[in-house]
Amino acid sequence: xxxxxxxxxxxxxxxxxxxxxxxxxxxxxxxxxxxxxxxxxxxxxxxxxxxxxxxxxxxxxxxxxxxxxxxxxxxxxxxxxxxxxxxxxxxxxxxxxxxxxxxxxxxxxxxxxxxxxxxxxxxxxxxxxxxxxxxxxxxxxxxxxxxxxxxxxxxxxxxxxxxxxxxxxxxxxxxxxxxxxxxxxxxxxxxxxxxxxxxxxxxxxxxxxxxxxxxxxxxxxxxxxxxxxxxxxxxxxxxxxxxxxxxxxxxxxxxxxxxxxxxxxxxxxxxxxxxxxxxxxxxxxxxxxxxxxxxxxxxxxxxxxxxxxxxxxxxx
Amino acid sequence: xxxxxxxxxxxxxxxxxxxxxxxxxxxxxxxxxxxxxxxxxxxxxxxxxxxxxxxxxxxxxxxxxxxxxxxxxxxxxxxxxxxxxxxxxxxxxxxxxxxxxxxxxxxxxxxxxxxxxxxxxxxxxxxxxxxxxxxxxxxxxxxxxxxxxxxxxxxxxxxxxxxxxxxxxxxxxxxxxxxxxxxxxxxxxxxxxxxxxxxxxxxxxxxxxxxxxxxxxxxxxxxxxxxxxxxxxxxxxxxxxxxxxxxxxxxxxxxxxxxxxxxxxxxxxxxxxxxxxxxxxxxxxxxxxxxxxxxxxxxxxxxxxxxxxxxxxxxxxxxxxxxxxxxxxxxxxxxxxxxxxxxxxxxxxxxxxxxxxxxxxxxxxxxxxxxxxxxxxxxxxxxxxxxxxxxxxxxxxxxxxxxxxxxxxxxxxxxxxxxxxxxxxxxxxxxxxxxxxxxx
Numbered sequence: 001x002x003x004x005x006x007x008x009x010x011x012x013x014x015x016x017x018x019x020x021x022x023x024x025x026x027x028x029x030x031x032x033x034x035x036x037x038x039x040x041x042x043x044x045x046x047x048x049x050x051x052x053x054x055x056x057x058x059x060x061x062x063x064x065x066x067x068x069x070x071x072x073x074x075x076x077x078x079x080x081x082x083x084x085x086x087x088x089x090x091x092x093x094x095x096x097x098x099x100x101x102x103x104x105x106x107x108x109x110x111x112x113x114x115x116x117x118x119x120x121x122x123x124x125x126x127x128x129x130x131x132x133x134x135x136x137x138x139x140x141x142x143x144x145x146x147x148x149x150x151x152x153x154x155x156x157x158x159x160x161x162x163x164x165x166x167x168x169x170x171x172x173x174x175x176x177x178x179x180x181x182x183x184x185x186x187x188x189x190x191x192x193x194x195x196x197x198x199x200x201x202x203x204x205x206x207x208x209x210x211x212x213x214x215x216x217x218x219x220x221x222x223x224x225x226x227x228x229x230x231x232x233x234x235x236x237x238x239x240x241x242x243x244x245x246x247x248x249x250x251x252x253x254x255x256x257x258x259x260x261x262x263x264x265x266x267x268x269x270x271x272x273x274x275x276x277x278x279x280x281x282x283x284x285x286x287x288x289x290x291x292x293x294x295x296x297x298x299x300x301x302x303x304x305x306x307x308x309x310x311x312x313x314x315x316x
Numbered sequence: 317x318x319x320x321x322x323x324x325x326x327x328x329x330x331x332x333x334x335x336x337x338x339x340x341x342x343x344x345x346x347x348x349x350x351x352x353x354x355x356x357x358x359x360x361x362x363x364x365x366x367x368x369x370x371x372x373x374x375x376x377x378x379x380x381x382x383x384x385x386x387x388x389x390x391x392x393x394x395x396x397x398x399x400x401x402x403x404x405x406x407x408x409x410x411x412x413x414x415x416x417x418x419x420x421x422x423x424x425x426x427x428x429x430x431x432x433x434x435x436x437x438x439x440x441x442x443x444x445x446x447x448x449x450x451x452x453x454x455x456x457x458x459x460x461x462x463x464x465x466x467x468x469x470x471x472x473x474x475x476x477x478x479x480x481x482x483x484x485x486x487x488x489x490x491x492x493x494x495x496x497x498x499x500x501x502x503x504x505x506x507x508x509x510x511x512x513x514x515x516x517x518x519x520x521x522x523x524x525x526x527x528x529x530x531x532x533x534x535x536x537x538x539x540x541x542x543x544x545x546x547x548x549x550x551x552x553x554x555x556x557x558x559x560x561x562x563x564x565x566x567x568x569x570x571x572x573x574x575x576x577x578x579x580x581x582x583x584x585x586x587x588x589x590x591x592x593x594x595x596x597x598x599x600x601x602x603x604x605x606x607x608x609x610x611x612x613x614x615x616x617x618x619x620x621x622x623x624x625x626x627x628x629x630x631x632x633x634x635x636x637x638x639x640x641x642x643x644x645x646x647x648x649x650x651x652x653x654x655x656x657x658x659x660x661x662x663x664x665x666x667x668x669x670x671x672x673x674x675x676x677x678x679x680x681x682x683x684x685x686x687x688x689x690x691x692x693x694x695x696x697x698x699x700x701x702x703x704x705x706x707x708x709x710x711x712x713x714x715x716x717x718x719x720x721x722x723x724x725x726x727x728x729x730x731x732x733x734x735x736x737x738x739x740x741x742x743x744x745x746x747x748x749x750x751x752x753x754x755x756x
Contacts, residue, residue: 063752066428067713069429082754083754089754152566153562154578166563170562170563170564170565170566257756258510259565259727267756274395274398274720275716275720277717
């Protein structure tokens with residue numbers, strides 16, 4: 001803790017310059033100790049995350065199908081060419097992207113509303129928060145099954161109510177809409193939770209001052225709360241975007257990828273676990289990894305450059 | 317509406333009874349296990365079957381205390397069963413002894429070296445009196461890799477109050493359904509139209525009935541001949557005639573069964589398990605629930621129906637192969653196949669059982685609790701006829717890929733464009749056979 005703080009203040013004292021801060025002997029020793037203390041955790045992290053990533057990159061460069069063990073060979077980038085030139089992959093990629101964007105936008109709007117309610121509730125605050133969090137506590141697969149039955153004709157009350165003469169889960173747009181609904185229902189509370197933490201960052205004095213100056217409720221929300229909350233909002237959006245991009249359970253249960261509703265994770269699963277094709281499957285896994293890294297990179301860039309009041313340099 | 321609700325409520329209770337029975341069987345199994353926990357255990361991995369535990373216990377007893385047979389229940393969906401076994405086998409797990417394989421998996425498991433070839437006396441015993449169709453599914457490259465446990469074949473089910481004379485061909489069936497629809501009666505043709513193996517089964521039957529081929533006999537190249545295209549045309553015709561359920565593309569075996577039982581359909585293409593369910597849930601109407609052979613694609617040319625079912629193989633990583641072989645042979649012995657047919661409704665692979673007239677307990681008189689093939693399996697002759705000239709799904713180690721591609725390209729069947737779809741299949745199946753390219 002102290003190491004970080006001192007290092008942070010040392011950097012901050014010379015903004016915009018790359019020169020290393022001069023440290024005293026005592027501080028150097030403290031920093032060394034800090035590094036030593038971090039080392040075991042860092043090594044474990046590398047072992048459990050680094051190794052599988054490197055191994056899957058290695059696998060993605062091979063023709064390796066578990067059913068034809070004799071035909072294993074190094075094929076360079078052939079698998080990447082096969083996947084990237086395949087229509088199924090791009091359909092799934094488009095579906096995943098679409099689902100991610102739509103569901104995160106809806107979740108953000110609803111989550112913000114929920115967060116404001118939870119933040120401002122005077123009576124039974126604990127109860128309101130608990131109730132709002134219930135969907136997030138339910139296992140996704142279980143929730144997905146209840147949605148599945150609800151939208152299946154005859155057994156499902158929702159299908160019977162809204163689409164008495166058809167089966168929504170067998171059509172393209174209705175299936176996508178139901179998948180988005182299931183996602184939104186499930187993860188809005190998580191979004192709200194993160195946003196509520198952001199709301200706690202907004203000082204009451206600031207809001208009072210704004211209303212003294214004659215700002216309306218909407219102006220206070222957009223001009224005061226949102227800017228102050230921005231770091232928290234971006235973190236919430238980043239988390240949810242990365243999460244939504246890996247969507248699997250809901251699709252697996254609701255449509256099993258029929259009618260082009262497959263996501264990239266579903267397709268990876270189909271090739272890797274069902275098809276036992278380690279080469280192609282790993283290639284897909286690596287591509288997902290790269291996409292996730294790009295998303296994270298974009299978010300962090302947006303962070304660094306556009307966050308207002310980011311006069312604290314690189315400190316996020 | 318009220319009628320429908322009560323039907324579905326009635327529909328649920330047997331399931332509950334079934335799981336209760338399963339739980340009881342499990343407890344009994346565990347208790348039985350306590351006695352001989354020091355002894356050798358032979359692990360059987362097999363799909364859920366309500367009364368299979370009794371068969372397993374019987375084989376434990378038959379060993380005379382040398383080993384205990386343990387029934388490890390695999391997940392219900394076929395994909396889940398395969399995934400669990402494959403994951404373990406690929407990792408060299410030596411705790412698997414006897415594997416229950418769907419008929420389409422034998423070539424894959426054999427090619428990958430996960431199961432052992434059957435030779436000598438065991439082979440002779442495993443093949444004795446077995447129908448040729450099921451036997452073919454247990455063979456790969458001319459060698460026997462499994463013992464057939466049960467087979468399965470789809471029939472055409474109908475209600476004789478709606479259609480006193482069942483259709484002989486697909487065209488007749490479509491016409492009759494349209495006529496019924498015009499009269500405002502239940503008219504749908506229901507079958508497994510979801511994007512999964514069930515759709516491939518329907519398609520394979522149509523292809524074989526048209527005398528066509530999807531893959532070559534050695535499973536190494538794609539054929540997709542005129543027959544295969546004719547089958548595509550029929551699949552399109554039946555799904556665009558306005559006589560299929562809106563949820564066709566989400567229907568698997570059980571949804572199909574329920575849809576017919578609720579009285580929404582006139583014709584059901586499904587496996588014989590539907591008879592037992594109907595007998596249980598709509599006993600008073602059972603006498604109107606009739607069956608006949610699968611409709612023909614071309615008039616006068618009997619349909620070749622795709623067979624399903626399970627085979628039992630011995631894992632190549634097993635440490636007790638001799639015992640495992642013995643267990644596999646016991647589990648599928650004529651006596652136990654008859655038991656499973658009567659108790660769980662799975663058609664036997666041994667031909668003589670279809671003409672067997674003795675009740676389950678041969679020493680006691682025939683009754684409701686002591687059924688025979690005659691009382692519990694009235695459709696046995698139709699099944700036997702279908703089995704004698706049955707179709708086998710393409711045999712290839714890459715079947716899983718081929719099937720995934722087939723079900724994807726064929727779904728939804730109403731959007732098939734015969735020539736174009738055939739081209740697409742040709743191209744993608746070729747990749748799938750090489751385990752190259754992406755499966756959807």
